[in-house]
Every structure is written in structure tokens, then in C-alpha cells.
Amino acid sequence: MKKWAFVLACCLLTGCAKHAPAASSKVMIDYPKSEEITYSQTDTSMKALRVxxxxxxxxxxxxxxxxxxxxxEGIQTDIVSLLNHQELINGFGLLDNTIELSQNVVEQFGKMVAAAAKDDVNHFVISSGYRDFAKQEQLYKEKGSDYALPAGNSEHNLGLALDIGSSLESMDQAPEGKWLKEHAADYGFILRYPADKTDITGIQYEPWHFRYVGLPHSKIMQSNNLTLEEYLDWLHEHNTVYVNVDGQRYEITYKEVRRETAFQIPANHTYELSGDNQEWVIATIKL
Incomplete structure (x- = not known):
């Protein structure tokens, strides 16, 4: 579906041409059997994490x-108004002064923009970020299903998605769009609605809509040309995988959580947890 913000600013920020997936070297992935999962001697101190x-x-x-x-429970707790946090606006512009977003996502976006600037790509604009349910419902009533999703079914209601444009030309043609297609995954972002996956996402190609999923997941998805839907299915199929991304090794474990479950986590390693919004939780451990 088209996004309302880009309908309003289509001459500046949108495009509709199809594109091929970005070229990327394959990440290294291992598929161990459950009985083969072991840790090094430094990992012998384990803790049971109750989820x-x-x-x-x-x-x-x-x-x-x-x-x-x-x-x-899924809405980000660090949503901020970018107008009130000028320190976060470095190297990019805003379409208007009402834009809100997760502070962590803005910080990661800022790192990505700074990297792009080193390649002389520096005309980024954020067109839309977080929307609460009331704003989403109002937009849906005003614009209809061709231009908006119902309240609660849009990633913009989560705080992890943003619409990115270029002040030069449409995103499918602009240097900013081309740079993101190749490098966004290095910073934890994915192009959420690719041109070749509309039958899976149910949404037409949107070269402006990016979603933060974090590392190493973004790199795995880019390397294997997977949407978020496909990636979760892949994790569900394998349950536990070991991944080497940019010199860092990760364990990714997918477990069902009906009421409460326990993950065995090495006590001396950092980890992140994420649900899938269905019945499963993913633990991502840096090894």
C-alpha cells in the first residue's frame, strides 16, 4: 500500500520502479543438532532466563x-519527538515537525547517515515515524485502504519503522535510496516491502519504508533475500543457528512460550530477546 506521507510529498520522496535485491556476501551459518550445542570452557557458568x-x-x-x-506491550517505550530532541537530528532533515520515533532507532539511523555522508550521500529526509493508534485510525478513515493500514496493523504504530526520503529525487532513483539498499543492513535496518516480495508481505513495493530489526538479523535477511515473514519461518524451521557476521559470532535460538519458558544463557555474554508477535521468542546471544 502507498503511505499517506509520501502521497502528500510524492514529487520529492516516492518512486515506483522495481529493483533487484542488494548484492551481499553470504553470512556463515551453522545448523547444529540440539544435542550438539555446547559452549567453550569460559561459558560454563550458565543462567536460566525465565521468559x-x-x-x-x-x-x-x-x-x-x-x-x-x-x-x-510491543510499542517502544523510548518514543520521542524529534523536534524536542534536536541533538538527535544530525545529517538529515524532517518533512515536518510532528515526527516521533524510538530514540534508539533514531540513534542507529544517525550512525547510518553519518556513514553514508562519508560516501558523499547526504540528502536524507525522514518523512514519517511513529504514529499512535488514534492518528493511524484517523488516517485510515481519511485515506482509505489504498493509502493507509488500519490502526494496530501498521509498523508505524510500533515505533521501529520510518519512511526515508531524499531531498534530491524519488527514493528508487536517488543516491540515498541506492546507498540504503546496499548498506542499511549493516546498521540493523531492512527494506521492509521489496518489489519482488509483494505476494509475501501483502504490500506493494515501498522504497522508502525501512524497519529496524537489529544485527545480526538484518544481515542474514539481506544476504538471503528474506522478508521478516520469511526470516521468522526460517528460524522456526531451524530453532537454533550459529551465525558469523562481520567477525562476530552469534547464537540465535527460537523457542515457543505459552506461559513461561527458560532460556539457558551463558552468564558472561550479552544477549537480546524478541518475540515474534505469535507464540515464540528469539534469544540472540553474542558469543
Missing amino acids: QKDQVYQGNLVLINKDHEVHP
Whole structure:
């Protein structure tokens, strides 16, 4: 579907031409059997992490689409008005002064923009970020299903998605769009609605809509040309994988959580948890 902000600014920020997936070297992935999962001697101190059911609806990998709604627990707790946080606006512009977004996502976006500037790509604009349910419902009533999603079914209600444009030309033609297609995954972002996956996402090609999922997930998805829907299915199929991305090794474990479950986490390693917005939780451990 088209996004309302880009309908209003289509001459500046939109495009409709199709594109091929970005070229990327394959990440290294291992598929161990459960009985083969071991840790090094430095990992012998393990802790059982108790995960409650509400974790299913929280995290960077929660699936939001027409069949999976945003739960209140899943909305980012660090939503800020960018107008009131000028220190976060470095190297990019805003389409208007009402834009809100997760502070963490803005910070990661800022790192990405700074990297692009080193390649002389520096005309980024954020057109839209977080929208609360009331604003989304109002837009849906005003614009209809051709231009908006119902309240609760839009990634913009989550705080992890943003619409990115260029002040030069449409995103499918602009240097900013081309740079993001190649490098966004290095900073944890994915192009959420690719041209060749409309039958899976249910949304037409949107070269401006990016979603933060974090590393190493963005790199795995880019390398294997996977949408978020396909990536979660892939994790579900394998349950546990080991991944080497840019010299860092990760363990990714996918477990069902009906009421409460325990993840065995090496005590001396950092980790992140994310639900899938269905019945499963993903633990991502740096090894």
C-alpha cells in the first residue's frame, strides 16, 4: 500500500520502479543438532532466563502485518519527538515537525547517515515515524485502504519503522535510496516491502519504508533475500543457528512460550530477546 506521507510529498520522496535485491556476501551459518550445542570452557557458568508470555509481543523482530496486530506491550517505550530532541537530528532533515520515533532507532539511523555522508550521500529526509493508534485510525478513515493500514496493523504504530526520503529525487532513483539498499543492513535496518516480495508481505513495493530489526538479523535477511515473514519461518524451521557476521559470532535460538519458558544463557555474554508477535521468542546471544 502507498503511505499517506509520501502521497502528500510524492514529487520529492516516492518512486515506483522495481529493483533487484542488494548484492551481499553470504553470512556463515551453522545448523547444529540440539544435542550438539555446547559452549567453550569460559561459558560454563550458565543462567536460566525465565521468559514470560508478554515477551512474545515485544522486541525488534515482532511481526506486524494485516494478520498480526501491534500489542500495547510491543510499542517502544523510548518514543520521542524529534523536534524536542534536536541533538538527535544530525545529517538529515524532517518533512515536518510532528515526527516521533524510538530514540534508539533514531540513534542507529544517525550512525547510518553519518556513514553514508562519508560516501558523499547526504540528502536524507525522514518523512514519517511513529504514529499512535488514534492518528493511524484517523488516517485510515481519511485515506482509505489504498493509502493507509488500519490502526494496530501498521509498523508505524510500533515505533521501529520510518519512511526515508531524499531531498534530491524519488527514493528508487536517488543516491540515498541506492546507498540504503546496499548498506542499511549493516546498521540493523531492512527494506521492509521489496518489489519482488509483494505476494509475501501483502504490500506493494515501498522504497522508502525501512524497519529496524537489529544485527545480526538484518544481515542474514539481506544476504538471503528474506522478508521478516520469511526470516521468522526460517528460524522456526531451524530453532537454533550459529551465525558469523562481520567477525562476530552469534547464537540465535527460537523457542515457543505459552506461559513461561527458560532460556539457558551463558552468564558472561550479552544477549537480546524478541518475540515474534505469535507464540515464540528469539534469544540472540553474542558469543
